[in-house]
Amino acid sequence: MGLSGLGKAAKVNFSRRSVRSVWTPVWGKRASVPDRYNELTLDMKVFKIIARAYNDGVAFRYEFPKEKAINDLTQFNFKGNYTAWYYNGERANIGPEKLADCDGTRLPVMTVKADDSSYLAVHEADLSWGEPLVLRSRKNETLFTIASKPSSSWKVIMYGTRPGDLVDSHLLELLNPEPSKDLDFSWVKPGVAVWDWRIAGAQIDSFKYDMSLPSWKRMVDFAAANNMRYLALDADWYGPEFGKDSDPLKGGKVAQVHEIISYGKTRNVGIWLYLNDVGGRRFPIEQTLKQYGDWGAAGIKYGFMSGSPAEKNVRTRMITELCAKNRLLCDFHDGPVHPYGQMRTFPNAVTREYCQAQLDGATVLEPKTFVTSVFVNMLAGPLDMNNGLADLSQKGRTHAPAYATNTTLVAEAARTLITFSGVTVIPDIPEHYQKHPEILRFISAQKMPWLESRTIKGEIGEYIVMARQASDRTWLIGAATNEFSRELAIPLFFLKKGRYEAVIIQDGEDADYRMPTESYKVSKRLVGKDDTLLVKLAPGGGACIMIKQF
Template identity: 60%
Template sequence: MRYYLLLLFQIYICILAFVVTGCSSSLVSNTVKSPDGKLEFTIYKSEKGEPVYAFKANNKQLINNSSLGIKFKNNNVLTITECSIEETNERQVRDIWKPVWGKRAIVNDHFNEKTFTISSTAVDGLEKLLVVVRVYNDGVAFRYEIPTGNSKLEREPMECTTYNFADDYTAWSYNGEEHNIGPEKLTDSNGERLPVVTIKADDHNYMALHEAYLQEGEPLRLFSKKGEIAYSVISTPGKLHPNYSSAWRVIMYGTTPGTLVDSHLVELLNPEPDPKYDFSWVKPGIALWDWRMNGAEIDGFRYEMSYPSWVRAVDFAAEQGFAYLVLDANWYGPEFATDSDPINGDKANDVRRLIEYGKQKGVGIWLYLNDVGGKQYPIEETLKQYSKWGAVGVKYGFMTGTQEEKNKWTQTVTRLCAENHLLVDYHDNPVHPYGQMRTWPNAVTREYCHAQLDGYHVFVPETFCTSVFVNMLAGPLDMNNGMFDLRPGKTTRVDCNLPVPSTVTSEAARTLITFSGVTILPDIPEYYKKYPELLRFISAQKMPWVESKTLAGEIGEYIVMMRQTQEAWLIGAVTNELARTVEIPLSFLPKGKFIAQITKDGEDAHYFVNRESYQSVEESVDCNTVLKLELAAGGGACVLIQEK
């Protein structure tokens, strides 16, 4: 009897296993996993017949059933009750990307991809929609594609994408020229939110919402409703057409906030450059900037935005091995005057002389341009002339129009700059970066951040410690870091003469931490020379980087960044308004003995008072060393490690 009971029990288990397997088979076939198997993105049909997805990491559910698809404004929703989902294509990619410049010299491009066809017989809906899903080890991305054969595309579309989180997580989001929004609980969030939205699920699970490869349609906007734990996409996808592709909807993932910072997911979702373009001329580097120098007085000399001051800056840049000098507004006349000619303006002859002088010194000159000069005069001829003069870059400011129009114009200006071998930096509320630096390596930075010298009214140390975990996830930033004139009270600067709430060591460290293809220094040469150890630290930042790694950090609190050059390893650490001690293992070093120049806040340093107090020592270190750095309130530390 016991034998038969045991046999019946085994048969029951086999039947149960068959039933469970059969019930979940559709989910298995509709699941895409990361190459390491730790991330899972599943797409399937809901009880209402609509396409939905879910996301989990390390067996933890992070996003519950969330809507997918496109609908029209008459609310005839794609796949409302007649949805069918079919897997139509699958591939695995195990490649590498060698960027012209970036956070590291070699990037793994590893992902698993599936394409799903969603078919519908819904009245006035799309007949077919493709959903392409890619899962990397550090996040997932999906986009919508419309194949040929769809006949009902004339009406205005809306996107159905939602992010229905598994719990009431904590979020931070971009906020233009103000301090970032957050930290806020998802249930407290109410209204529009702009990317990047960085989310902390718990101490071991972090996400960030953004987009990549936006070719048409409105840049991403999200909406949240108070009391709920979800975001909805409210940006419009643009006019649909056969072979339409939406931007990638990106969910970055990491077990620490630093892994988000180190990710290349957004760039990898953009294509390689068109082979007809040769970008070998693109050189990242450090630049001086005449705008914040203007009005500074030192040893009887007053800096102005004029030829004598420019020459002085070029000489200093050449001494330090800095690559560039950026000339800001008004060099060709009042920047918003319609008769200010960007080729024949009042200082054009001085600028041409300066460019030739810079060539002799090995320093390239950037020229300012905005929408008034860029559209009042033919942009093609203007950029071609700048290239003929020998300028190396364009700082483009104050773009006008809707966000969709600005994105198209940004694409046009970037392409024209590439054709004329000009680097480009977009300022003044630009469209968010979405990985363009892979396709267009000349797009080296943009002011998609709360620039500290423009935002003195709210910029505090916490602002920086938040922006690097939010804004910087979108791409390279121009944030005005590196101000060394930190005297209390108003200065003699013409623009923004209020003091910066920071310490001098923190300012130097921020120049390393902030990822950018051109690090633009705002101060005059004499103030950098006043702090030789910190100047040495900045001058040692020889891009492109061989390697970068966020060693530690918490959103809004502190960050420790390591970047490696061909000759050295550099570490920058900064904190918010709270003093703290950080311990930094140097396990990234190879075997051998090295010399570390450690420059940190003085014992009496503080971002309100004693901003310029610092101390510097040299120590012998190796890969087993653990550095212990005391950071003052609002302060930082800089470490330069070289071979003995």
Template identity: 65%
Template sequence: MRKLCLLFLLIGTYCYAGERKYTVDSPDGKIQLAIIQTDAGELTYQLSVKRKQVIDASALGFKTEDGLTFPFRGWKMGKVTRNKVNSVWKPLWGKRAVVPDKYNEMKLSFVNEAKSSDALEVVARAYNEGVAFRYVSPQDAGSALELTTFNFAGDYTAWFYNGERHNIGPERLTETDGERLPVMTVKAADDLYLAVHEACLDEGEPLKLKSEKGQCLFSVSVKPHLLHAGYQSAWRVVLCGNRPGDLVDSHLLELLNPEPSGDYDFSWVKPGVALWDWRINGAQWEGFHYTMSYPSWERMVDFAAEQGFAYLVLDANWYGPEFEQGSDPVKGDKARDVRKLIQYGKQKGVGIWLYLNDVGGRNYPLEETLKQYGAWGAAGVKYGFMAGDGEEKNTRTKSITEMCARYKLLVDFHDYPVHPYGQMRTWPNAVTREYCKAQLDGHEIFYPKTFVTSVFVNMIAGPIDMNNGMFDLRQGKTTRSDNNQEVPSTVVSEAARTLITFSGATIIPDIPEYYRKYPALLRFLSAQKMPWLESKTLDGEIGEYIVMMRQAEDGVFLVGAATNEESRTLRVRLSFLGKGDYEAEIVEDGENAHYLSNRETIKVSKKKVTRNEVLNIKLAPGGGACIRIGKEIKQ
């Protein structure tokens, strides 16, 4: 037995009295996931980061409808398989052009000695950015409840997604009482941040977490799974980083999803900035009255073409009142004008997105509708107000995404969508979704602190559609038809947020004239040419501030900074630049700027910089900063 244990030690398996421990380490050796089988057959796991245990013994496995748990007594290890991968993923679009795909994998196969047909596999991976594990059922095993828990080793601080409300948190783990939604972002130490989510949700209900007050233990709270032959659970993921920005910058969730099917060619997928007709409705400028109709649409297309913006999104009611049963999404109301607009957009190089409400999606043949949109030449579909429980929505979301891919349509899901779980790798046409409170819908809850919390919680899940970039920030009610309340932000922060928010369709809500009022900020918006070559969160603290750098497709570097309700001066290091001299155009909040009372004042400066430079950037309360850097910056 002693020789056998020595052999196991060399391959990452340890023998102790009454238990066996199987470990998998990240390629850099800083993260270790350990799976432990007790003598009674129970399975638990532990997670250590930089030799510090951050998740204590936590449950793995399932419970059947008749109350039996498995693996348990009588279940033995059948086989341990190990694998190493050192590759790269080159996404069509993402946070960067090249994503390292490097991990160590361990597969544990368990069998029931009393009934050989009972089997379960646990697959675990360790990356430098975190760990993930999933269950695989080789045979039909009936319905079973997942027992996975996350038993944190300390009373850490956490933040949670909270639907279309301000995020929950900061909250001590022992203060949590009830159900929470991921992403769950955790501060375990000043130099250690974690995030709990899931990846590759092939079937079943989206992840929910549950805890009781006074505990640091969170359990997976989803409906029982039907463990059929070939069943694969979603990956349970714990991202790890030294700073919260490390979690934001990761593509780990996408890496845990498969590559696109060979049946689809996604070369047509193009990310980009999009104008939007919903918030322009009612705006007035020098005698022109914006409405959701052809004259305004044509004006927006012209502006998009002028600035190099990729798209115009047409929102609700273009085919009739969106919630009326008889509104035909192909023949209704302004359908003829829409077809005309799509052709006009093609001449100008601007794609047109079409809104589709779930009522129209269900009352009319959905695939025929999407096929027709594709035949018209539409660029994408914004799908709203999907009905059903979590499992039903997940199934329908996947089906609609695949149909959209078939007809070369991008897709954006709105109104309490299924959370992103890395699906943009398999379906690059799934460019964004409203897994957040779109800021113009939520004046009662969306304040500067909401933004600088959401980007460290919601955005970890994947691309989100927040609709930042309103430039009409005058005091008092606006003339907008749908929501005429003031936006609590500064115009510089609004521009910065468009860059900070990761999305394959950056949808901005204002009319051309307000963008033209601020030429330097408009240049910043127009410079957001995707796909990004690189992205990096340069600095930030959850709920306080964030500084994001993204390098555009043409090589221009863009930096956006945003703060909460507090003013602050940030030191922005330019070490991300290459060698040589660059020009920087810097836009800051003007003197006495404030997100409640003086929103539209800006200060613009230009200077020569190198990669050794450190810029001191001043942000007003609720404000921001925008920096555009290139070898030659043109006006």
């Protein structure tokens, strides 16, 4: 790695330090995180090189004034022609691709399999200014350079002996600064959210759901009854979302929004508000976000941000900080800047659509795409993927996609747990969840913040088994597979000593992602830390397990 334009270096001073501490996040994959590294700083007068070595990777950054930024000639030179996967916007990831087959630019996260016991991931952390990372390689080479303009970020190489080690890493967050002492984040509460976008048009008996107050109240009542913290209101509530005259403070159904926020407070359910970039720019964003905070909204979902990647990063950071000052959570959609660990500095940055979301785009999410994204996109940070349908046919929906769901009912529920997010947005109506009480119970049991998370096993593009411990100490396990059925042995080594009851939800015999059959079976058994559970996953299917101690 290196930089151009250095000139003759003056005397190099260096210093070393070791850090051994613990980070206690407001919320995250676990309740406490070891923060341990050795650091070397080389001071070359014109700039500094700072390098850190962690147990699960290395990171380095070049420190210089923004106005003196120079070209970055960092190189990632891989020893062999390994296999890689890459982020690809709101589409299926690129990969598996041999390194030497790349001929052009690629977007991180770049996840690399060197061999069966060596996995790497290349990304960046703490991008305070500059252009988000872009990588470049030429065909028949295994050397990657940086195609993006200079930035302040840490360049990061994560390492693990299995792909799950990368998923469980906190390296990106730890490379970001802690929150400002001027900001209080005790109000940040992660949780499950119901959503009004995909409910519109669904009909139950004489009631037809739409995106207005009567439906919102039904959704709030359902959320309150099932341990769900939020209702997310999507586009058009203040007028056509791309309309130049749609006023995000006065337009459309704003009176109904005031009423649902008040009603939600009586049921302990917070209300998220959608804000399109058009309204965010044509009306003063500071005033808009202050008003949303004063109204008592829980957060904003910001859509279709315009600008270059560097400009979008500046605006994303500005909006996130304004939201923090106004006690608003935030979720960025529609081609957002990639996450880079900022949830440590701003815990209100709870999720973003840095993926092919299952129910927010116009293309089908293939099973293999899901079990690739969790080993690529999810390494960067929390994802808003909108999993968790309870009715696979989606008949009568105003915004229903014109394609099959491409999962099983159990896989839908499992994905809500596997996908790490500070707000797990589920898309269906109450009555469809109530038809499947065991699955509803599994989703309702996802009481965050998580005390612990473990990727038990998995292979990129094939399958994953994730275990998370809820705030009430219940252990939840979700498993998902690609287009192939498989049997999995799930060891329970993470349990403490004692006896537990396990409720196991598996695909039914006729379950298959190619058919909208809502088939599953439920069983119970007593287990302990030395036991192993065997589950069978249908093609495109999954398994859900709840484990409680006696």
